[in-house]
Amino acid sequence: MNYYFIIYKPYLVQSQFSQVDGKQTLSDFFDVPKDVYPVGRLDHDSEGLLILTNDKQLNHRLLHPANKHERKYWVQVDGAITVDAVEQLSRGVSITVDGKPYRTSPAHVELFKTEPIVPLRNPPIRFRKEIPAPWISIVLTEGKNRQVRKMTATVGFPTLRLIRYSIETLTIDGMQPGDLISLSKSTLYKKLFHE
Known part of the structure; x- marks a missing residue:
């Protein structure tokens, strides 16, 4: 089963679930299934929209340089x-x-x-x-x-x-640092790829 979440990554949090150098990671804020991971990253000192999923196709579509968004x-x-x-x-x-x-x-x-x-x-x-x-x-x-x-x-x-x-049209409107929203695949793909 595929999961789709958007989060507001807080400031000074690593864009990963595994622990690193005593810094805060996504696992300190978000409780998601084990196989879910961030698509792309935001620097430790940046904040805002991050997508979490276990959909490998979505990962490819968003991160491959040929697919501009x-x-x-x-x-x-x-x-x-x-x-x-x-x-x-x-x-x-x-x-x-x-x-x-x-x-x-x-x-x-x-x-x-x-x-x-x-x-x-x-x-x-x-x-x-x-x-x-x-x-x-x-x-x-x-x-x-x-x-x-x-x-x-x-x-x-x-x-x-x-x-x-x-x-694309996926935003953090109304979200606060540490918020997580679960979305359906169809909603997420519509906002990202206008499908």
């Missing part, structure tokens, strides 16, 4: 990000992946006009009164290691907080 990230950056920096991110920037230069694909990047409503983070980001910490939305169709953080650092506005908000 949109992933939206809400990113809080350090400093008043400029229109020029947003345009650079949109066109693609040069980052390093596995020690080699890599040019990111064009992305859809927007500055939030009003701050998005997001759960409080524990611990919160360090607040500095003199330095703005605005939010941008970045939609990617690729997923290199720590790509969003490398992209914002390249244009001079390091990432302070990173939340994966959606994969």
